[in-house]
Amino acid sequence: xxxxxxxxxxxxxxxxxxxxxxxxxxxxxxxxxxxxxxxxxxxxxxxxxxxxxxxxxxxxxxxxxxxxxxxxxxxxxxxxxxxxxxxxxxxxxxxxxxxxxxxxxxxxxxxxxxxxxxxxxxxxxxxxxxxxxxxxxxxx
Ligand SMILES: [Zn+2]
Numbered sequence: 001x002x003x004x005x006x007x008x009x010x011x012x013x014x015x016x017x018x019x020x021x022x023x024x025x026x027x028x029x030x031x032x033x034x035x036x037x038x039x040x041x042x043x044x045x046x047x048x049x050x051x052x053x054x055x056x057x058x059x060x061x062x063x064x065x066x067x068x069x070x071x072x073x074x075x076x077x078x079x080x081x082x083x084x085x086x087x088x089x090x091x092x093x094x095x096x097x098x099x100x101x102x103x104x105x106x107x108x109x110x111x112x113x114x115x116x117x118x119x120x121x122x123x124x125x126x127x128x129x130x131x132x133x134x135x136x137x138x139x140x
Contacts, residue, residue: 002039008028014047014048015060016051020052026086029086030086030090030093033121033123034121038117038121041096042096045068046070046071047070051076053078083128084129090123091114091117092114094113
């Protein structure tokens with residue numbers, strides 16, 4: 001398991017969450033639930049792009065990265081409870097473990113896999129999560 005200091009250093013290095021203490025805490029909670037191996041994989045070359053709901057856009061500069069990097073975009077829904085933030089962060093980091101983007105032939109497999117990672121780290125898509133998401137998200 002990664003140390004608290006390592007996790008704190010990673011979270012502090014992410015400039016898009018400087019103003020969002022609640023999100024920093026949720027990331028710390030999720031990352032500290034991972035095995036050392038999962039933590040390394042999940043955070044390697046990872047940049048966060050995080051915005052609260054009423055912000056319309058954001059542009060950030062990142063240092064050049066050798067090889068592959070990944071960006072996790074997170075929109076903070078107004079009034080999103082901590083358990084939702086933690087689930088969404090764990091689910092998105094689960095996508096990071098897949099090491100590639102979705103393609104049509106994957107159908108729902110990568111979503112199920114991201115949920116399996118989230119569950120492994122202790123953040124399952126349970127009834128409470130489903131209920132909240134169904135109440136606030138509308139299909140486009
Ligand atoms: Zn997903």
